Amino acid sequence: MLGQIIKTSESDWQVRYERILPHPIHDVWTTITHPDLMQYWFTDIDMDFREGGTIKIYFRDQDKTLSTATILNIQAPNQFSYNWEGEQAVWDLVQIDSATTQLTLTYSKLSTEMVKRVPAGWHALLDRLDATLNGQRMRYPFGAEQDNAVLQQLQVRYANQLSEQYPDQExxxxxxxxxxxxxxxxxxxxxxxxxxxxxxxxxxxxxxxxxxxxxxxxxxxxxxxxxxxxxxxxxxxxxxxxxxxxxxxxxxxxxxxxxxxxxxxxxxxxxxxxxxxxxxxxxxxxxxxxxxxxxxxxxxxxxxxxxxxxx
The missing domain is CATH 3.30.530.20 (START domain)
Incomplete structure (x- = not known):
């Protein structure tokens, strides 16, 4: 299921994803906050895990690009948020039962240009998060996947959603x-x-x-x-x-x-x-x-x- 693209102001956008995961809430929390597991669904991470702490995000491209984020809020095991170079990610977890978790990711403060690029990437990361929770251990070339067929398909599907909801973005x-x-x-x-x-x-x-x-x-x-x-x-x-x-x-x-x-x-x-x-x-x-x-x-x-x- 695609995330929902929402225009929040004339120049700001957000995309909201919801997933029902057949895993206990503490397993999901650990997978989205611990670098040793984030390396499999996201990328290589160094993190000072406290409010105000820095997250170092290492791309796996040829230049090994380094990007940084600042942790805004930690409420284990229910909410984790950070500001990533002007954009904001808020992870909300709700326990449905002892073996099931509702995950909501709201990624906001996107520019008009970035809303055409970002939604497919986070969708793919959430799919990989699900695979990691299911035991898969695979390191993806984060930041170097321009020819990835799955990402191309997702880009087109999100372009459909964006243009049909907001025709001026065609x-x-x-x-x-x-x-x-x-x-x-x-x-x-x-x-x-x-x-x-x-x-x-x-x-x-x-x-x-x-x-x-x-x-x-x-x-x-x-x-x-x-x-x-x-x-x-x-x-x-x-x-x-x-x-x-x-x-x-x-x-x-x-x-x-x-x-x-x-x-x-x-x-x-x-x-x-x-x-x-x-x-x-x-x-x-x-x-x-x-x-x-x-x-x-x-x-x-x-x-x-x-x-x-x-x-």
């Missing part, structure tokens, strides 16, 4: 198209989700189901005849309202998310297509934003329009 690297069709939402939904109808205007899919978790693939061709195999997974499907699936390619790095939003308008339907995460793809001409923009424009404004008028 990345200039995304493709966004809108068109009002003289057709009911149900008819457009069928065009987007019925494999037989999709073949008439979209791609030649062997199968498709508008069910979260359903995976599908289909071939495609580049501008110079290059062959690509698309790999996709349905992430969300709300009939006649919203369809979202991932979009990637066999043998090529990158991960993106395609979203169709349907909204009744007048006697027809406004369709909004958003394709985010294009910056994670390679630099070749077929992966440029302009290529996707041209392709989606032709599919939506021409092929889908003709299909709806003829069917």
């Amino acid at each position: 990345s200039g690297k995304s493709v966004v198209l809108e068109k009002v069709f003289d057709a009911a939402p149900g008819k457009i939904w069928k065009a987007l989700t019925d494999k037989g109808e999709m073949r008439k205007w979209y791609f030649d899919l062997s199968d498709f189901r508008a069910e979260p978790g359903f995976q599908f693939s289909f071939p495609g061709q580049g501008a110079k005849g290059e062959q690509y195999m698309h790999r996709c997974e349905v992430l969300e499907a709300v009939p006649e309202r919203r369809l979202r699936y991932s979009w990637a390619y066999d043998g090529h790095r990158g991960y993106s998310v395609l979203t169709f939003l349907l909204k009744p308008e007048g006697g027809g339907t406004r369709l909004r297509l958003t394709h985010r995460g294009l910056e994670t793809f390679p630099d070749g001409p077929d992966f440029q934003r302009e290529s996707f923009q041209a392709g989606w424009t032709e599919l939506i404004t021409k092929h889908l329009d003709i299909y709806l008028k003829e069917n």
